[in-house]
Amino acid sequence: MSVILDVQNVTVRFGGVLALDNVSCKVNQGEFLCLIGPNGAGKTTMMRAVAGVIKPQAAQVMLAGKDITYLPTHKRARLGLALTHQIVRPFRSMSVIDNVALTAGHDLIGRVFKSMVSVDRSTARNQAQKYLELVGIEDVAQKNVVGQPLGVTKRLEVARALALEPKVLLLDEPLAGLNSVEAARLADTVADINRQGLTVVMIEHNLGEVLRVSQRLVVLDNGRKIADGKPMDVMHDPTVRAAYVGKERQNAAA
Numbered sequence: 353m354s355v356i357l358d359v360q361n362v363t364v365r366f367g368g369v370l371a372l373d374n375v376s377c378k379v380n381q382g383e384f385l386c387l388i389g390p391n392g393a394g395k396t397t398m399m400r401a402v403a404g405v406i407k408p409q410a411a412q413v414m415l416a417g418k419d420i421t422y423l424p425t426h427k428r429a430r431l432g433l434a435l436t437h438q439i440v441r442p443f444r445s446m447s448v449i450d451n452v453a454l455t456a457g458h459d460l461i462g463r464v465f466k467s468m469v470s471v472d473r474s475t476a477r478n479q480a481q482k483y484l485e486l487v488g489i490e491d492v493a494q495k496n497v498v499g500q501p502l503g504v505t506k507r508l509e510v511a512r513a514l515a516l517e518p519k520v521l522l523l524d525e526p527l528a529g530l531n532s533v534e535a536a537r538l539a540d541t542v543a544d545i546n547r548q549g550l551t552v553v554m555i556e557h558n559l560g561e562v563l564r565v566s567q568r569l570v571v572l573d574n575g576r577k578i579a580d581g582k583p584m585d586v587m588h589d590p591t592v593r594a595a596y597v598g599k600e601r602q603n604a605a606a
C-alpha cells in the first residue's frame with residue numbers, strides 16, 4: 353500500500369487554545385478514511401492545516417511524495433488536495449452547472465499556458481455536467497443555485513471539489529443537516545467515487561454512515577489522536593468510548 357498523504361506532527365494554537373497537539377496521520381492511496389471525534393476535537397483544524405487554509409505552529413505535509421508544507425492553498429489544490437467545507441459556502445447566484453464549470457474552468461486555466469490557449473467554456477461545462485451526474489444532481493443543472501435545498505448544495509460542494517480533479521478529496525461533514533435517506537445517498541455516492549479510485553478523507557459525526565462506508569478511522573479528542581485503525585476495533589476501544597461519553601456528560605451539564 354502506498355501513502356498518498358503523509359501528515360506529521362501538526363500543532364496548532366489559537367491564542368491560548370491548543371487545537372492540535374502533535375498529531376500525525378498517513379492516508380493510503382485509494383482508501384476511504386474517516387476522521388471522527390467529539391465537538392471541538394480539532395478535526396476541522398486538522399483538515400484546514402492539511403489544505404493550507406491555516407498555518408500550523410508545526411507540521412510537515414507530504415502529498416504523493418512531494419513536500420507541500422509551505423505551499424499556499426491554491427497550489428496545494430492544484431497538486432491534488434480538494435477541500436469541502438463544514439458549512440456550505442454561499443455560492444454565486446448562477447446556475448448549478450456554472451458553479452461547477454467555474455471550478456473546472458479554473459483548473460483548466462491553471463493547467464495550460466494562459467497566453468497561448470483561451471479556455472473553452474464549453475469544455476468546462478461538459479466536465480461540470482459529468483461531475484453533476486456523478487453526484488446525482490444533473491436534473492437541477494440549469495436551476496439557479498440560490499434557493500436549492502441542502503441536499504443539492506451539499507452535493508454541489510462535492511461536485512465542485514471533484515472538478516479540481518483531486519488526488520485526495522477532503523470532506524468536512526458532508527452529511528450534516530441531511531435527513532437519513534439523503535445522508536445515506538450521499539455517503540453511497542462518495543463511496544462510489546472512492547471505489548472508482550479516488551482517495552477520500554471524510555470528517556463526519558454520523559457514525560452509522562461512517563461505519564457503513566469507511567475502511568479506517570482516526571479519532572481525535574481534545575487536539576490529540578487517540579485511535580487509528582479498523583472501524584469496529586476503534587469503536588470498541590475504551591479510550592474512544594470514554595471520549596464520546598465524557599463529551600456527552602459535558603454537553604448535558606452545560
Ligand SMILES: Nc1ncnc2c1ncn2[C@@H]1O[C@H](COP(=O)(O)OP(=O)(O)OP(=O)(O)O)[C@@H](O)[C@H]1O
Nearest residue numbers: 366369371389390391392393394395396397398438
Ligand atoms: N479560527 C479559530 N480561532 C480560535 N479558535 C478556534 C478556531 N478554529 C477552531 N478553534 C478552536 O479549536 C478547537 C478545535 O476546533 P475544530 O473546529 O477543529 O473542532 P472540530 O473537531 O472540527 O469540531 P466540530 O465537530 O464541532 O466541527 C476548538 O476548541 C475550537 O474552539
Ligand SMILES: [Mg+2]
Nearest residue numbers: 395396397438
Ligand atoms: Mg469541525
